[in-house]
Amino acid sequence: MSAPEKIPGIHYRDAGLLRFLTCGSVDDGKSTLIGRLLYDSKSILADTLHAIERTSIRRGLEAVDLSLLTDGLQAEREQGITIDVAYRYFSTGTRKYIIADAPGHEQYTRNMVTAASTANLAVILVDARKGVQTQTRRHSYIAHLVGIPHLVVAVNKMDLVGYSREAFERIRQAYLEFAAGLGIHDVRFIPLSALNGDMVVERGDRLDWYNGPTLMELLEAAPAAHSEAREPFRFPVQYVCRPRTAEHHDFRGYMGRVESGEISVGDEVQVLPSGRTTRIREIRLLDRSLPQAASERSVTLLLEDEVDISRGDMIVSPANTPSVTKLVEAMVCWLAETPLEAGRKLLLRHTTRETRALVAAIEYRQDINELKRISGGRLAMNDIGSITFKLAQPLFVDRYRDNRATGAFILIDEATNNTVGAGMIV
Amino acid sequence: MNAPGTAFAPAATGLDHLDWLEAEAIHILREVAGQCSNPVLLFSGGKDSICLLRLAEKAFRPGKFPFPLLHVDTGHNYPEVIAFRDRRAAELGERLIVRAVEDSMRRGTVVLKSPGESRNKHQSVTLLEAIAEFAFDACIGGARRDEEKARAKERLFSFRDEFGQWDPKNQRPELWSLYNARTQPGENIRAFPISNWTELDVWQYIAREELELPSIYFAHTRPVVRRHGALVPLTALTPPRGGETIEEISVRFRTVGDITCTAPVESLADTLEKIIAETALSTITERGATRLDDLTSEASMEQRKKEGYF
Numbered sequence: 001m002s003a004p005e006k007i008p009g010i011h012y013r014d015a016g017l018l019r020f021l022t023c024g025s026v027d028d029g030k031s032t033l034i035g036r037l038l039y040d041s042k043s044i045l046a047d048t049l050h051a052i053e054r055t056s057i058r059r060g061l062e063a064v065d066l067s068l069l070t071d072g073l074q075a076e077r078e079q080g081i082t083i084d085v086a087y088r089y090f091s092t093g094t095r096k097y098i099i100a101d102a103p104g105h106e107q108y109t110r111n112m113v114t115a116a117s118t119a120n121l122a123v124i125l126v127d128a129r130k131g132v133q134t135q136t137r138r139h140s141y142i143a144h145l146v147g148i149p150h151l152v153v154a155v156n157k158m159d160l161v162g163y164s165r166e167a168f169e170r171i172r173q174a175y176l177e178f179a180a181g182l183g184i185h186d187v188r189f190i191p192l193s194a195l196n197g198d199m200v201v202e203r204g205d206r207l208d209w210y211n212g213p214t215l216m217e218l219l220e221a222a223p224a225a226h227s228e229a230r231e232p233f234r235f236p237v238q239y240v241c242r243p244r245t246a247e248h249h250d251f252r253g254y255m256g257r258v259e260s261g262e263i264s265v266g267d268e269v270q271v272l273p274s275g276r277t278t279r280i281r282e283i284r285l286l287d288r289s290l291p292q293a294a295s296e297r298s299v300t301l302l303l304e305d306e307v308d309i310s311r312g313d314m315i316v317s318p319a320n321t322p323s324v325t326k327l328v329e330a331m332v333c334w335l336a337e338t339p340l341e342a343g344r345k346l347l348l349r350h351t352t353r354e355t356r357a358l359v360a361a362i363e364y365r366q367d368i369n370e371l372k373r374i375s376g377g378r379l380a381m382n383d384i385g386s387i388t389f390k391l392a393q394p395l396f397v398d399r400y401r402d403n404r405a406t407g408a409f410i411l412i413d414e415a416t417n418n419t420v421g422a423g424m425i426v
Numbered sequence: 427m428n429a430p431g432t433a434f435a436p437a438a439t440g441l442d443h444l445d446w447l448e449a450e451a452i453h454i455l456r457e458v459a460g461q462c463s464n465p466v467l468l469f470s471g472g473k474d475s476i477c478l479l480r481l482a483e484k485a486f487r488p489g490k491f492p493f494p495l496l497h498v499d500t501g502h503n504y505p506e507v508i509a510f511r512d513r514r515a516a517e518l519g520e521r522l523i524v525r526a527v528e529d530s531m532r533r534g535t536v537v538l539k540s541p542g543e544s545r546n547k548h549q550s551v552t553l554l555e556a557i558a559e560f561a562f563d564a565c566i567g568g569a570r571r572d573e574e575k576a577r578a579k580e581r582l583f584s585f586r587d588e589f590g591q592w593d594p595k596n597q598r599p600e601l602w603s604l605y606n607a608r609t610q611p612g613e614n615i616r617a618f619p620i621s622n623w624t625e626l627d628v629w630q631y632i633a634r635e636e637l638e639l640p641s642i643y644f645a646h647t648r649p650v651v652r653r654h655g656a657l658v659p660l661t662a663l664t665p666p667r668g669g670e671t672i673e674e675i676s677v678r679f680r681t682v683g684d685i686t687c688t689a690p691v692e693s694l695a696d697t698l699e700k701i702i703a704e705t706a707l708s709t710i711t712e713r714g715a716t717r718l719d720d721l722t723s724e725a726s727m728e729q730r731k732k733e734g735y736f
Contacts, residue, residue, distance in 0.1 A: 016441055016442055016443055016445075016446060017441075017446045084579050084594070084597070085579065086578045086579045087571050087578055087579075087621075087622070088578065089572050091624070091626070095443070096443040096627070098622055110599055113601065114599050114600060114601050117602045118601075118602060118603070238453070238456040238457060238459075238460050239456045239459055239460050239485075239486075239492075241486065241488070241489040242489070243488050243489045243490070245488075247488070248488045251488060253488075253489075255485070255486075256453075256456070257449060257452070257453045285484060286487055287487075296441055296446060296449050296450075297441065297449050298448070298449040298452035298453050298484070311460050335599045349604055349606065350604075351604075352460060404602065405602070405603075408602045408604065409604065410599075410601055410602075410606065412606055412608065417606070417608040417609065417610065418606075419598045419599045419600070419606045
């Protein structure tokens with residue numbers, strides 16, 4: 001790992017990168033909250049600010065509407081709502097952040113699942129006047145289902161309830177009750193006003209009964225992905241490098257990203273599907289030879305023995321191997337307009353591997369508003385359900401809750417080439 | 427369950443942010459190579475595509491790149507940038523294809539409204555013609571989501587139909603890092619490995635990797651005039667207008683594109699360190715400061731992308 005970059009004039013301890021998700025409806029003030037985070041962390045540049053000032057004036061608003069910062073596409077600007085996941089960036093000098101901004105409407109469950117899939121923390125907005133709503137439960141369920149390890153409930157619009165501690169405590173209790181039923185264990189609560197900026201980046205002086213961290217302080221301290229537990233080594237092979245030049249005549253490099261765990265030179269590894277074991281001879285990154293590679297590093301592995309390996313194979317730790325299986329049970333979020341029914345054949349892409357998959361059975365559909373299971377039937381767009389697939393080729397899988405990279409897959413419609421489903425192996 | 431507002435334990439430090447961005451970009455490049463049969467990498471000699479070339483080296487060396495390089499030449503380039511482009515491709519030993527907007531003009535597929543106008547949007551036509559000529563099924567580009575609002579919602583693997591069109595309302599869902607680059611003949615994928623990078627990340631990466639850049643990225647003295655709040659460099663294509671005062675000042679380019687629509691910023695930053703310091707403290711976005719064409723409409727990029735622009 002190289003030393004963090006030093007920016008002259010900025011004291012810099014590179015705490016890497018955090019991807020987080022914000023969810024809530026238009027009325028919860030989500031766009032205002034993101035605007036506030038960007039604005040108070042000085043991440044908004046003058047010309048962008050001038051543009052939203054002009055728009056605010058044109059719309060007859062008294063103050064600058066920070067929510068305009070996150071309005072992306074022309075169609076959305078016309079409608080004044082967010083219809084697709086948008087990504088925003090800011091840096092505090094110690095950490096880089098990628099915000100996935102997911103819209104809250106029911107019909108856009110697919111967008112939230114998409115945004116959640118790469119997030120390590122979710123900020124769930126609750127309107128202090130309304131408390132825990134159906135959509136709060138829906139957002140929490142999805143965040144939990146998609147395996148976001150840390151949830152932050154931001155009780156927004158505290159200014160509209162007189163900054164009342166009682167209002168905040170009532171919401172906290174109500175949330176904890178239903179969260180326990182879902183198995184959500186890591187959740188934190190912050191009272192805030194995105195509009196006035198209280199407890200977002202600055203503490204403000206209207207919430208003096210609250211002694212916890214601001215939202216920004218929580219983000220700064222939140223654990224990065226892969227940092228909290230020892231994970232088994234998983235290396236799906238993306239590409240095989242065999243230059244066959246005079247200089248590199250016998251070079252065979254297996255290129256990919258360490259999806260979980262870490263690997264050191266000399267470690268014993270197993271190759272799937274062949275089952276052959278060998279050792280790591282070298283870990284390369286261009287002309288550097290690394291002693292080890294951590295999770296999420298893209299590297300080239302050289303092995304001690306000649307093993308026949310191609311794209312779609314997986315190099316793993318022999319002490320803890322994934323299941324090799326042609327039968328997969330998964331929670332699936334259906335993303336396409338045509339409903340999914342049992343008997344349908346689809347293309348399933350898992351890590352760097354692709355196989356045909358048959359929908360053998362739809363066990364149940366999850367009602368994500370009432371959090372009930374409805375047995376059988378079919379999955380319409382935005383539905384989430386439990387499905388059993390039969391596979392034409394074996395996959396090397398872990399349970400999604402144990403490993404997000406080797407537990408996830410997408411479904412592709414071979415006729416249209418569209419991505420039509422997202423699956424999490426149980 | 428945690429007490430309300432309990433702080434997290436101090437975060438364990440994993441990859442630093444440049445390592446993470448680099449690893450993601452390499453992963454994307456290898457997915458393009460693994461999934462597509464005939465990709466191409468768009469290389470202009472600009473700083474973003476210079477980063478792409480280093481990332482491609484990290485992704486594929488000691489092998490050759492599994493794609494050629496393509497430059498869509500507007501004919502409105504600074505000569506320093508073109509010289510750099512040719513030298514860099516030669517150093518890497520990779521094949522460089524150049525297709526010119528002027529050839530599209532000769533074919534009649536590009537018709538200028540005025541002789542000196544920006545050819546920035548006309549690049550789309552020439553790019554689509556090159557895609558058809560070589561039957562490319564994927565184009566790797568150096569676009570970043572922080573550049574512009576429309577880009578903030580574009581996928582890392584962005585599907586384009588037979589007409590090269592981007593349909594923002596009908597994008598393929600993109601989950602985890604499972605990319606879908608499947609296409610029918612005639613369609614193509616635009617892949618953006620540095621989507622998640624900001625301008626500052628790009629400069630930091632260039633400094634860390636000690637990447638060479640065309641000289642006009644560094645502060646130099648150049649005759650300019652001030653027009654609509656931007657600095658317009660004086661060239662044969664952009665002469666002064668009546669009543670304008672010519673100034674000789676120290677400037678640098680934050681982006682290099684069509685001469686007629688790319689403005690420098692006033693700067694004394696003649697080293698990467700100084701540029702990074704300026705970028706970290708900058709109060710104007712890269713496009714806002716330097717792209718005269720994006721000033722015309724808040725939605726102009728989205729419109730161009732729908733027409734096939736990368």
